Amino acid sequence: VLNRRCVEAAVMTGLALNCSINKKSLFDRKHYFYADLPAGYQITQQRVPIAVNGSLSYSLCIDNKMSQMVTKTVRIKQIQLEQDSGKSLHDDTRNQTLVDLNRAGVGLMEVVMEPDMCCGEEAAAAVRELQLILQTLGSSQAVMAEGQLRVDANVSVHHPGEPYGVRTEVKNINSIRFLAKAVDYEIQRQIEELENGGTILNETRAFDSKLGCTVPMRDKEGKQDYRFMPEPNLPPLILYDAKSLPANMNHQQVINIDWIHERLPDLPSVKREKLVEQYGILPEHSFTLLNEDGLAEFFESVVKQTQMKPKKVIGWILKDLLSYLKQHSLTVKESPVSSSLLADLLNLLEKKEISSTAAKQVLAELWTGEGKTPLEIVKEQKLELLQDQKELEQICQAVIDGQENEVIMMVPG
Amino acid sequence: AVLKDGLRSQVSAALKEGRVTPTELCQRCLALIKSTKFLNAYITVAEETALKQAEESEERYKRGQPLGLLDGIPIAVKDNFNTAGIETTCASNMLKGYISPYNATVVQKLLDQGAVLLGKTNLDEFAMGSGSTDGVFGPVRNPWSYSKQYREKSVPKSHSEDEESNWVITGGSSGGSAAAVSSFTCFAALGSDTGGSTRNPAAHCGVVGLKPTYGLISRHGLIPLVNSMDVPGILTRCVDDAAVLLGSLAGHDPKDSTTVQDDFKPFELPDLTDVSKLSIGIPKEYHAPGLSSEILALWSKAADLFKNAGAKVVEVSLPHTRYSIVCYHVLCTAEVASNMARFDGLEYGHRSDKKESTESMYAATRREGFNDVVRGRILSGNYFLLKQNYEKYFVKAQKVRRLIANDFVKVFRSGVDILLTPTTLSDPAPYREFIQEDNRTRSAQDDVLTQAANMAGLPAINVPTALSERGLPVGLQFIGRSFQEKELLTVAKWFEKQVQFPMIQLEEVERHDNGVFQHQKSASFS
Numbered sequence: 001v002l003n004r005r006c007v008e009a010a011v012m013t014g015l016a017l018n019c020s021i022n023k024k025s026l027f028d029r030k031h032y033f034y035a036d037l038p039a040g041y042q043i044t045q046q047r048v049p050i051a052v053n054g055s056l057s058y059s060l061c062i063d064n065k066m067s068q069m070v071t072k073t074v075r076i077k078q079i080q081l082e083q084d085s086g087k088s089l090h091d092d093t094r095n096q097t098l099v100d101l102n103r104a105g106v107g108l109m110e111v112v113m114e115p116d117m118c119c120g121e122e123a124a125a126a127v128r129e130l131q132l133i134l135q136t137l138g139s140s141q142a143v144m145a146e147g148q149l150r151v152d153a154n155v156s157v158h159h160p161g162e163p164y165g166v167r168t169e170v171k172n173i174n175s176i177r178f179l180a181k182a183v184d185y186e187i188q189r190q191i192e193e194l195e196n197g198g199t200i201l202n203e204t205r206a207f208d209s210k211l212g213c214t215v216p217m218r219d220k221e222g223k224q225d226y227r228f229m230p231e232p233n234l235p236p237l238i239l240y241d242a243k244s245l246p247a248n249m250n251h252q253q254v255i256n257i258d259w260i261h262e263r264l265p266d267l268p269s270v271k272r273e274k275l276v277e278q279y280g281i282l283p284e285h286s287f288t289l290l291n292e293d294g295l296a297e298f299f300e301s302v303v304k305q306t307q308m309k310p311k312k313v314i315g316w317i318l319k320d321l322l323s324y325l326k327q328h329s330l331t332v333k334e335s336p337v338s339s340s341l342l343a344d345l346l347n348l349l350e351k352k353e354i355s356s357t358a359a360k361q362v363l364a365e366l367w368t369g370e371g372k373t374p375l376e377i378v379k380e381q382k383l384e385l386l387q388d389q390k391e392l393e394q395i396c397q398a399v400i401d402g403q404e405n406e407v408i409m410m411v412p413g
Numbered sequence: 414a415v416l417k418d419g420l421r422s423q424v425s426a427a428l429k430e431g432r433v434t435p436t437e438l439c440q441r442c443l444a445l446i447k448s449t450k451f452l453n454a455y456i457t458v459a460e461e462t463a464l465k466q467a468e469e470s471e472e473r474y475k476r477g478q479p480l481g482l483l484d485g486i487p488i489a490v491k492d493n494f495n496t497a498g499i500e501t502t503c504a505s506n507m508l509k510g511y512i513s514p515y516n517a518t519v520v521q522k523l524l525d526q527g528a529v530l531l532g533k534t535n536l537d538e539f540a541m542g543s544g545s546t547d548g549v550f551g552p553v554r555n556p557w558s559y560s561k562q563y564r565e566k567s568v569p570k571s572h573s574e575d576e577e578s579n580w581v582i583t584g585g586s587s588g589g590s591a592a593a594v595s596s597f598t599c600f601a602a603l604g605s606d607t608g609g610s611t612r613n614p615a616a617h618c619g620v621v622g623l624k625p626t627y628g629l630i631s632r633h634g635l636i637p638l639v640n641s642m643d644v645p646g647i648l649t650r651c652v653d654d655a656a657v658l659l660g661s662l663a664g665h666d667p668k669d670s671t672t673v674q675d676d677f678k679p680f681e682l683p684d685l686t687d688v689s690k691l692s693i694g695i696p697k698e699y700h701a702p703g704l705s706s707e708i709l710a711l712w713s714k715a716a717d718l719f720k721n722a723g724a725k726v727v728e729v730s731l732p733h734t735r736y737s738i739v740c741y742h743v744l745c746t747a748e749v750a751s752n753m754a755r756f757d758g759l760e761y762g763h764r765s766d767k768k769e770s771t772e773s774m775y776a777a778t779r780r781e782g783f784n785d786v787v788r789g790r791i792l793s794g795n796y797f798l799l800k801q802n803y804e805k806y807f808v809k810a811q812k813v814r815r816l817i818a819n820d821f822v823k824v825f826r827s828g829v830d831i832l833l834t835p836t837t838l839s840d841p842a843p844y845r846e847f848i849q850e851d852n853r854t855r856s857a858q859d860d861v862l863t864q865a866a867n868m869a870g871l872p873a874i875n876v877p878t879a880l881s882e883r884g885l886p887v888g889l890q891f892i893g894r895s896f897q898e899k900e901l902l903t904v905a906k907w908f909e910k911q912v913q914f915p916m917i918q919l920e921e922v923e924r925h926d927n928g929v930f931q932h933q934k935s936a937s938f939s
Contacts, residue, residue, distance in 0.1 A: 001667065031798070227803075
C-alpha cells in the first residue's frame with residue numbers, strides 16, 4: 001500500500017526544484033539478495049519516476065570571502081520514490097552481521113542530479129541548499145549524520161571539449177564537509193591515475209573520513225542484473241491537478257498537484273530575498289542567516305525589539321553572536337543570550353548610554369549566563385558613558401596630566 | 414442428516430432453532446476429520462481454538478444474537494493463508510513451524526462473522542501444481558476414491574490388490590480444501606486460484622469451486638504466488654453457499670491496493686426459471702487436445718440442456734487460447750521468482766546451518782526449503798527477467814496476455830452472457846498414473862482450460878455435473894463478465910438444479926451422521 005505522505009513529500013520537493021511532475025508514474029521491483037533486504041527486492045521507480053527535469057540554484061563565495069557571491073545551477077534529472085532497506089552492522093570480531101530491519105520499507109525520495117558541478121565546493125553548496133529546501137518543505141529533516149539525508153557522489157574527469165570520463169560512485173559520506181573532501185580527493189586521484197597512464201574503473205568506492213581518501217568497496221562486483229519487474233501490487237500512481245481532477249473523487253484518495261503548489265512555503269532563496277529587501281542587509285548576510293538553524297528568526301526578533309537599524313544589528317549577530325556560538329559549539333537555540341537580552345544591550349548602545357567597547361564587554365558578561373540584564377551589568381561595572389561634558393573633560397585632563405610625557409610626544413605628530 | 418445439508422437450507426436454520434448446537438457441529442466435524450485422516454486433507458487441525466470459537470458461537474445463539482449466516486459454521490482454510498497463532502506452512506519445508514502473527518483479511522472476515530476455523534488444508538507446495546501431490550506433507554486423496562460409486566465401478570485387478578493403491582487424486586492445488594468440503598468435514602473452505610487451483614480440484618472432488626473476479630476479494634495475507642493473477646477461491650457443496658461466502662468476503666480492503674474501490678453489495682441468488690434471454694457461448698478452442706470423449710459428450714449435453722430450455726447457444730472463438738499456456742508460464746514463473754525471493758531463512762521459516770557467508774546460507778536454506786517444483790519455477794522466472802530476456806519474454810507475454818483478455822471482451826460484447834467450457838480434461842486420475850509425469854508437464858496439461866480466466870481476471874465457477882463411467886466426478890465451468898458474479902452464479906445455480914449431481918456415498922460420513930442416510934435420487938445427468 002502506497003504511503004500518501006511520501007507521495008506528497010515527493011510532489012512538494014519536485015515542485016520546489018522546478019520539476020515536471022509526472023501525472024502517471026510506475027513502480028518496479030529491483031531484485032537482489034542481501035541480508036538487509038527482507039523481501040529480496042526493493043520497490044522503486046525505474047521506468048517512470050514521479051518527477052523529472054528540474055533545477056536547483058545555489059550560491060558560492062568566490063575566494064572564500066563572504067563579499068562576492070556567484071549563483072550556479074545544477075539540473076535535477078529526476079526524483080523517484082523507493083523503499084529503504086534495513087541496516088547491516090558488520091561485527092568482524094565475531095564474524096557475524098547484525099541486521100536491523102526497523103527502517104526497511106520506509107519511504108525514500110531519491111534526487112538525482114546531472115553532472116553539472118565541478119568541484120567539492122560546488123557539490124557541498126548544492127547539497128547544502130537542497131538540505132535547506134527539504135527542511136523548509138518539511139519533506140525531511142535532512143540531517144546527514146543521522147542518515148536522514150544520504151549522499152552518493154559520482155565523479156569523473158575529462159579534458160575540456162572531450163566527452164565525460166568513466167565515473168566512480170563514492171559512498172559512505174556522512175557530512176557536507178566530507179562530501180567536499182571526498183569529491184576533491186577523488187578528482188585528484190583520477191587525474192593522477194590518468195596522468196600516470198592508468199584507467200579509471202567504473203566502480204563503487206567508499207570515503208574513509210579518517211584517512212580522507214576513497215577506497216574500493218569490496219562488496220560490489222561488476223554489473224548486477226536486477227531483474228526489474230513491474231510491481232504487481234501497486235497500480236500506477238495517478239496524480240491530478242485542478243483541471244484533471246474528476247468531480248466526484250473522494251478527496252482522501254487523490255493528490256492534487258495544484259493544491260500542493262499553492263501551499264508551498266517560501267523557499268530559502270525567496271526567504272533570502274525578502275530578508276535583503278526588508279532589512280537592507282547584504283545578500284551574503286542572508287546566506288549566513290539561513291545557513292544557521294534559527295539564526296534568521298533570532299535576527300528578526302532582535303530587530304523587532306530594538307531601535308538599532310537592522311544593518312547595524314546584523315554585525316552583532318553575524319560577528320559577535322555567531323562567532324561565540326561557533327566557538328562553544330552551541331546552536332542558536334542553546335544560546336545563553338536571548339534575543340531580548342541582546343536587544344536590550346543594543347538599545348543601550350543606540351541610545352549612546354554605553355560605548356561599543358563597553359557593549360562588547362557587557363556581551364562577554366552576558367555569555368556567562370548568570371541571568372543579569374545588560375543594564376545591571378553596566379551599572380555594576382560602571383560602564384556608563386558619561387554624558388556630562390565637564391566630567392569628561394576632567395577625566396581626560398586627569399589622564400593627560402598623568403601622562404605628560406606621552407602627550408608631549410604625541411602633539412607634534 | 415445435518416452434516417450433509419447445505420448452509421442456508423438446513424444448517425443455519427438448525428442452529429438458529431437449536432436443533433443442533435455449534436459445539437455439536439464442531440465436534441462432529443472434528444471427529445469426522447479424525448476418521449478420514451487417510452485422506453490427508455488437513456495439515457493442521459486447530460481443535461482447541463475451533464471448540465472455543467464454537468462455544469462462543471453457542472453463547473450468541475443462546476442470546477438470540479448470531480452474527481449472521483456463517484455463525485457457528487465450520488470452515489477450513491488452505492494452508493497458504495496466514496492464520497494468527499496457527500501454523501501456516503504452504504506445505505513446504507521453508508515454512509514448517511511458522512506461526513503467523515496475523516490473519517489474512519479473508520480469514521479475519523470469516524472469523525468476524527462467527528465462522529469456526531477447523532484447520533488448515535493440504536496443497537501442492539506453495540500452490541504450485543495441479544494434483545495436490547507435491548507438498549511436503551504428502552498427497553491428498555480424493556474422497557471419491559472411497560465412495561460406493563467408485564468402488565462399484567472399479568474392477569479389482571487382483572485379490573490382493575488394496576483399494577489403497579487405486580485411490581485417485583483430488584486435483585490441485587487446493588486439493589485439501591476440496592477434499593475437506595467433499596468429505597463433509599466442513600461446510601465451506603477457502604482455496605486459492607492462480608491458474609485453476611480452486612476449480613480443478615472442485616471438478617475432481619465433485620464440489621462447487623468459485624474463482625471470483627480479480628480485485629473483488631482481498632489478497633492481503635494470502636501468501637502470493639502470482640500477484641497479478643492470484644485470487645482467494647471459494648469451495649462449497651452448492652452454488653447458494655458459494656454466494657453466501659462471496660457476500661461475506663468481497664469488497665475493498667485498504668490493505669490490498671489491488672482491490673477495487675467500488676462498494677460491493679452481497680446478494681441472494683434468484684431462482685432462475687426462464688433462460689430464454691440467456692446467451693451461452695461455447696468457445697471452440699476449448700475442445701483441447703487430450704479432452705476425454707466422456708467430457709466432450711457431457712459438455713455437448715450441457716449445451717443441449719440450455720438450448721432445449723430456450724437459451725441461445727452459440728459457438729464462439731477465443732483465438733489466442735492456444736498461446737495462453739505458454740504466456741501463463743512466462744508470467745507465472747517470473748512473478749514466482751520475485752515472490753519467493755523473500756524466503757531467505759533470515760527472519761522466519763527454515764534456516765540452514767551453513768554459516769560461512771550470507772550467500773551460502775541463503776543458497777542452502779533455499780535448496781533445503783523448496784522442492785524441485787518451486788526451485789524450477791524460480792529458475793525459469795529469473796531467466797525470463799534477465800535484462801537481455803525481459804523484452805523477449807516478459808513484455809511479450811504481457812502483450813499476449815492483453816490479447817487473451819481482449820478475446821473475452823470481444824466475445825462478451827457480441828451478446829454472449831456466459832461461457833460454458835469443461836473444467837478438466839478428464840475425470841480424476843489414479844495417483845499412480847498421475848505421478849508418471851512431472852509437475853510441470855501435468856500443470857501445462859491440466860491448466861489449459863482454467864488459466865485463461867486468471868489471465869483475464871474474469872470470474873469462473875466449476876459446477877459438479879455428473880459421474881464418469883468410473884464413478885468419479887466431472888464438472889463443467891462457467892466463465893462470466895468481470896464483476897458479474899451475480900449473473901454467473903445465477904446461471905450456475907440453474908444448471909446445478911438441472912443436473913442433480915449425486916451425493917457422495919461415504920461410509921465414514923454415514924457413521925458420523927447418526928441418522929438415517931437418505932438416498933438422494935439424482936435426476937442423473939449421465
